[in-house]
Amino acid sequence: MPVKLHIYSRLTKYLLIVGLSVLAITIALGIILIQQSRSALLSSIQNHMLDIANTAASMLDGDTLERIKSGDPETKEYKETYTILKRFHDKIDLEYIYCIRDMGNRKFVFLLDPSEEDPGEFGSPVVTTEELARASKGEAAVNKEPYEDNWGSFYSAYSPVFTASGKVAAIVAVDFSSDWYEQQIAAHIRTLILTALIALGVIFALAIIITKISRSRYRTILHSLHQIKDEINQLLEVIEHLTYFQSPKNVITKVPDSIITTVYDIKGLRDLMASIQNAVQHKVEAVMDHAYVDGLTFLNNQAAYIKAIHEVDKKITDGTPLIIAVFDICGLKKINDSCGYETGNMAILDAANLLKSVFRPENIYRYTSGAFAGIFHNIPEDAVQSQFAALEEKIDLLNRTPNLYKVPLTIAKGYAVYTAGTDADSNATCKRAEQAMYNDKARYHTQSAAMYNDKARYHTQSAATHDC
Numbered sequence: 001m002p003v004k005l006h007i008y009s010r011l012t013k014y015l016l017i018v019g020l021s022v023l024a025i026t027i028a029l030g031i032i033l034i035q036q037s038r039s040a041l042l043s044s045i046q047n048h049m050l051d052i053a054n055t056a057a058s059m060l061d062g063d064t065l066e067r068i069k070s071g072d073p074e075t076k077e078y079k080e081t082y083t084i085l086k087r088f089h090d091k092i093d094l095e096y097i098y099c100i101r102d103m104g105n106r107k108f109v110f111l112l113d114p115s116e117e118d119p120g121e122f123g124s125p126v127v128t129t130e131e132l133a134r135a136s137k138g139e140a141a142v143n144k145e146p147y148e149d150n151w152g153s154f155y156s157a158y159s160p161v162f163t164a165s166g167k168v169a170a171i172v173a174v175d176f177s178s179d180w181y182e183q184q185i186a187a188h189i190r191t192l193i194l195t196a197l198i199a200l201g202v203i204f205a206l207a208i209i210i211t212k213i214s215r216s217r218y219r220t221i222l223h224s225l226h227q228i229k230d231e232i233n234q235l236l237e238v239i240e241h242l243t244y245f246q247s248p249k250n251v252i253t254k255v256p257d258s259i260i261t262t263v264y265d266i267k268g269l270r271d272l273m274a275s276i277q278n279a280v281q282h283k284v285e286a287v288m289d290h291a292y293v294d295g296l297t298f299l300n301n302q303a304a305y306i307k308a309i310h311e312v313d314k315k316i317t318d319g320t321p322l323i324i325a326v327f328d329i330c331g332l333k334k335i336n337d338s339c340g341y342e343t344g345n346m347a348i349l350d351a352a353n354l355l356k357s358v359f360r361p362e363n364i365y366r367y368t369s370g371a372f373a374g375i376f377h378n379i380p381e382d383a384v385q386s387q388f389a390a391l392e393e394k395i396d397l398l399n400r401t402p403n404l405y406k407v408p409l410t411i412a413k414g415y416a417v418y419t420a421g422t423d424a425d426s427n428a429t430c431k432r433a434e435q436a437m438y439n440d441k442a443r444y445h446t447q448s449a450a451m452y453n454d455k456a457r458y459h460t461q462s463a464a465t466h467d468c
Contacts, residue, residue, distance in 0.1 A: 019199075019202075019203035019206070020203065022199065022203075023196060023199045023200055023203065026192075026195060026196060026199055027192065027196050030188075030191075030192035030195065030196070031192070033188070034185065034188045034189060034192065037184075037185070037188055038185055041181065041184060041185075042155075042181065044295070045155065045176055045181065046142045046143075046144075046155065046157065047295055048295065049094070049142055049155065049156070049157035049174045049176055050140060050142045050157045050159070050174075051295070051296065051345075052088065052092055052094060052097070052157070052174050053097075053140065053142075053157040053158060053159035053172050053173070053174040054140055054159045054342060055088075055342045055345060055346070056084070056085065056088050056097060056159070056172045056174070057140075057159035057160065057161045057172040058340055058342035058343070059084050059342065059343075060081060060084060060085075060099075060161045060170070060172065061080070061161075062161045062162045062163035062164070062167070062168075062169035062170070063163050063164055063169065064077045064080055064081060065077070065081060065099065065111065065161055065169040065170040066163055066167075066169040066170075068081070068111060068112065070122065071112075071121065071122025071123070078112065081099065081112050082112060082114055085097055085098065085099065085112065085114040085172075086114040089114050089115065094174055094175070094176060095154065095175040095176055095177050096113070096115055096151070096154075096173075096174070096175040097114070097172070097173070097174050097175070098110060098111075098112060098113035098114070098115070098119075098120055098172075098173055099111040099112040099113075099161075099170045099171065099172060099173070100126050100132070100158075100170060100171040100172075100173050101170055101171075102136040102168065102170075102171065106128050106133055107125070107128070108125070108126040108128055108132060108136070108171075109122075109123050109124060109125055109126060110122060110123065110124050110125075110126060111170050118151070126149075126173075127147050127148075127149045129143055129147055129156070131143050131144075131156070131158055132156070132158050132171065132173075134158075135158035135159065135160050135168075135171045136160070136168060136171060137160075137168070138160050138162070138168055139160070140157070140158065140159040140160065141157070141158050142155070142156070142157040142158070143155045143156050143157070146178035151175075152177060152178075152179065153177070153178040153179060154175040154176060154177055154178055155175070155176045155178055155181070156173050156174065156175050156176070157173070157174045158171050158172070158173050159171065159172045160172075291303060292304035292307070294366045296345060296348060296349065296352075296366075297348065297349060297352035297366050299352055299355075299356070299361060299364050299365065299366050299372070300362070300364065300365040300366070301365070301366060301367070302365070302366070302367040302368070304365055305365035305367045305373055305375075308365065308375055309375075309426055309427075309430075312375065312426045313425050313426050316418065316425065316426060320377055320378060321377065321378055321379070321380075321417070321418075322375075322376070322377060322417070322418040322426070322429065323374075323375075323376040323379060323381065323384055323415055323416070323417050323418070324373065324374070324375055324376075324415065324416055324418070324426065324429045324430050324433045325373065325374035325376070325384065325413065325414070325415035325433055326371070326372075326373055326374075326413065326414055326415070326430070326433045326434050326436075326437040327351070327355065327371065327372040327373070327374070327411050327412070327413045327437070328370060328371045328372075328411065328412045328413075328437055328441060329347060329348065329351050329370035329371075329409070329410070329411055329412075330410040330411065330412050330441055330444045330445075331407060331410065332344055332347060332348070332369065332370040334407070335347050335407065338406075339406065344370075346403075347370075347403075347409060348366075348369070348370055350398060350403070350409055351370070351372070351409065351411055352364075352366065352372070354391060354394050354395060354398065354411070355372055355374075355391070357394060358387050358390050358391045358394065359374055359387060363375055363376055373430075373433075374415075381417055384415055388413060388415070391411070391413070395409060395410070395411060410444050412437050412438075412440040412441035412444055413436075413437055413440055414433050414434065414435065414436025414437030414438070414439065414440055415433050415436060416429045416430070416432035416433040416436060417429070
């Protein structure tokens with residue numbers, strides 16, 4: 001009996017040591033992931049708000065805003081500004097968008113608010129922040145800390161609107177509720193606390209149960225629990241992708257084999273490790289997924305495209321059908337030069353929405369300014385051809401309605417099917433797809449030149465008729 005008690009005491013001690021170590025690692029990883037998530041989420045929100053504010057400000061006329069002297073919705077200036085802001089408010093997921101006027105001495109008031117429910121009244125005061133004061137001097141800015149007003153707690157982005165003479169006529173403000181952000185962070189913290197409490201409870205419960213385990217079950221349990229070591233290694237390989245975690249496999253190698261062997265003689269530890277692995281891996285995936293999303297279109301970005309191509313090259317020899325498509329917005333440089341880059345961004349958004357409406361968004365990547373790529377597995381070539389035709393119809397439908405960039409939106413496109421023996425890798429397939437796209441773009445330029453010549457002949461004939 002004394003021998004058995006000695007064995008159980010030793011096992012319990014080792015269990016507590018390793019269990020508390022696991023608990024400490026879980027808490028440390030959770031804190032790191034929460035800080036990473038907080039920083040990444042806030043940065044994403046701020047950049048998105050600032051993009052919206054800059055785009056809206058670029059579409060407003062400063063001289064028109066300067067002529068608004070009252071909140072009368074029947075005035076021409078008020079209607080023009082209201083229509084533009086209302087479009088942003090309805091089409092983009094944001095809390096509020098409105099115009100602010102600088103009254104001097106760090107005092108600011110509402111100029112125009114398109115909100116239908118409880119809008120800010122013309123001339124009513126606006127909470128002054130350092131970022132708003134910077135915007136009044138001509139510099140776009142976004143709040144680093146939330147502030148409170150009569151409508152709640154918000155982060156805001158501010159972008160100045162200039163008159164023709166370069167004076168700041170007004171400031172466009174875009175609000176995002178801080179409550180949603182804090183709820184997301186609070187959910188992460190609750191998950192961490194719950195995981196830690198569960199781990200702690202299980203550890204102490206196991207410490208009590210281990211003293212009652214019969215030695216006849218030792219080898220059976222030991223064989224089963226040795227599998228946990230492999231599962232922990234898999235978890236650490238996932239965490240190894242994070243730049244702030246150095247050589248995570250050393251966590252296992254530093255633990256003596258004798259302790260691991262003893263600790264694994266515990267029923268239920270495998271379930272504990274699995275729950276910790278799932279909780280940590282979900283957080284890691286959330287952080288890593290954020291790095292592969294394009295901030296303007298919310299499609300896969302260039303980094304995601306490079307990663308996908310590498311994965312394709314690993315599997316390209318298994319005979320799985322592969323089609324790569326390339327899309328490019330024709331005349332985007334002309335839109336940027338004549339209407340500004342903000343308007344060009346609207347054209348890119350329209351193109352992205354068209355592609356998402358025809359193809360599955362997870363298959364589409366934005367890898368340069370106006371260029372997109374599609375990677376399709378196990379899709380017949382005739383299905384891609386049908387989708388190309390559907391895309392043309394949607395482009396034609398879009399061009400029948402007026403747009404902000406004042407020219408028809410045209411997307412040059414091409415695709416290529418991976419051919420074993422012809423294509424050394426996916427890069428060769430991509431080059432053939434690009435060539436098909438360039439051929440399509442050449443037809444676009446030829447048609448544009450023909451339309452220009454037709455117009456020139458028409459004006460020449462009109463002039464000749466007039467001379468007669």
